[in-house]
Amino acid sequence: MSDRPVRFGLIGFGAWGQHHANAITVTEGAELVAIAARSDTSVAAAKEKYPDAAVYNDYRELVAREDLDFVDVVVPSHLHHAVATAVLQAGKHLLLEKPMGVSMEECDDMIRIANQQDRLFAVGHELRLSSMWGKAKELIDEGFIGDPLYALVELSRNPYRQGADGWRYDIDRVGSWILEEPIHFFDLARWYLERAGQPERIYATANSRQPGRPELQDNFSAIMHFSGGSYAVVSQTLAAFEHHQTAKITGTKGALWASWSGAQDRTRHPTFSLRGFDGNEVVTIPIDKPTGELFELEDQVARVVQAHRSGVPLHCNAEDGRWSVAMCLAAEASVRSGNIVSISDYIG
Ligand SMILES: NC(=O)C1=CN([C@@H]2O[C@H](COP(=O)(O)OP(=O)(O)OC[C@H]3O[C@@H](n4cnc5c(N)ncnc54)[C@H](OP(=O)(O)O)[C@@H]3O)[C@@H](O)[C@H]2O)C=CC1
Ligand SMILES: O=C1CO[C@H](CO)[C@@H](O)[C@@H]1O
Known part of the structure; x- marks a missing residue:
């Protein structure tokens, strides 16, 4: 597999999403290409902090990009299922924050789509x-x-x-x-x-x-x-x-x-x-x-990069997240x- 950086999109730029953005940026082999936020304030904050990234106020526009390998989802828990299924259906690999979902039905649905699309699915138990x-x-x-x-x-x-x-x-x-x-x-x-x-x-x-x-x-x-x-x-x-x-x-x-x-x-x-x-x-x-969680967030990005590039097992896969x-x-x-x-x- 090529050594080009693994291209990340990030959805959610709140308290934890901002730490994910930093973790992606400092990880060798990872590139933060696009960010989606919701409010004008968060969109402006993302643009200011990451001027080289494309910033969207609708995550569906980010998901529709052809050039992303992984999408990292860090939105409130009740939105995990809707956002994660959109990511998987668009054929991207997924890093989803915990909790994987708020019901077993949501977890099962996401696993089904990930299997159908043959995508990596990591859950943020860092x-x-x-x-x-x-x-x-x-x-x-x-x-x-x-x-x-x-x-x-x-x-x-x-x-x-x-x-x-x-x-x-x-x-x-x-x-x-x-x-x-x-x-x-x-x-x-x-x-x-x-x-x-x-x-x-x-x-x-x-x-x-x-x-x-x-x-x-x-x-x-x-x-x-x-x-x-x-x-x-x-x-x-x-x-x-x-x-x-x-x-x-x-x-x-x-x-x-x-x-x-x-x-x-x-x-x-x-x-x-x-x-x-x-x-x-x-x-x-x-x-x-x-x-500490901030250090482990960086290790988590490094691990999904390795999983993508060399097939190293994920630290926490969707079955673990479901458990x-x-x-x-x-x-x-x-x-x-x-x-x-x-x-x-x-x-x-
Ligand atoms: N693994 C861990 O240790 C941790 C995990 N988490 C998990 O991370 C997730 C986020 O938590 P946290 O950052 O603390 O929460 P925040 O409320 O601080 O941030 C959530 C962000 O999601 C954004 N958002 C909401 N809807 C959308 C949307 N449709 N598109 C794009 N962005 C959207 C909000 O945007 P806006 O600001 O514009 O309203 C907000 O900035 C949760 O699932 C939580 O459980 C959190 C902390 C630690
Ligand atoms: O690890 C964590 C730290 O605390 C947060 C709440 O304040 C949780 O969302 C999170 O999972």
Whole structure:
């Protein structure tokens, strides 16, 4: 395959879309050719920051361009399906932010079109590319802790941003708050416990600081059981300060403890550490480069470039993205009903 830059279009130039634009621009082998935004303000901001890119106020014009290889979609979650299907139908490869969709029907439809069009379909669970969260996965797969039995993935942070037009606080547009941030942790938990089978059932609970708005789950916790007998705990509070995430994974032989802290998720100056016990001694595991979502966004662009050029596997494919949505929707159903919910009702 040729060494010419992989040509990207970007749809969505909000808080996160602007970080994607930067990630594409700084990645060797990637070129930011076109951007689509919605409001005049965002269109003007995109033109000013990226004068060499074509900027559209209708994403369909971007999608219709003949010269794009990949389109990166970073719009509010309820629009993922409409925008992503347009991208795939136009024959472009797709990098779609999480959550892949807000329903299983949306996920299935996008997968069907991607298969029909034979296009790459990556989902933005970028934590898989982290030098630390990813190192934990490598160690688990090498048998450092023996057979994994338990994973806790936990976050304590400040409240979510509103998002353009307040979409994140409108349940009809965000889908569920579990699809916002906990979805990353369900993805990590399933990835870490891969050797323990697949998630089978879940119990979840949540509460809100606003009595009239129970759907805005400030506190959320879930226990998810795997077919092989292992289980994961995913827990998050939005009623706290800054951004502090941990993962603790234990197995038949040892344990891992990873932690990350920053003033917010988007900091380039976090503190982080990974410690491990292999059954004999406790060690601090060196992390070879800084970790944080902004770094991983760059790694994500690099990975889709490699996938396009050399067939390297995607870090998170559409099936993984679909699993993440299924776990979250099952958790949401459990919060609402108070019952244990079977994940196969969602994953099929
Ligand atoms: N993987 C991760 O770690 C993260 C993922 N995300 C995901 O990224 C997505 C965007 O989130 P975020 O950036 O925080 O949200 P914002 O609300 O900050 O940005 C969304 C942007 O989408 C734009 N938009 C809406 N409709 C269209 C349209 N039809 N065409 C083009 N642009 C459109 C809005 O435009 P305008 O400004 O003109 O109104 C807005 O700028 C969400 O799905 C979220 O879940 C977000 C943060 C982190
Ligand atoms: O990782 C994330 C950081 O927080 C955002 C909300 O504020 C989420 O949308 C996102 O998935």
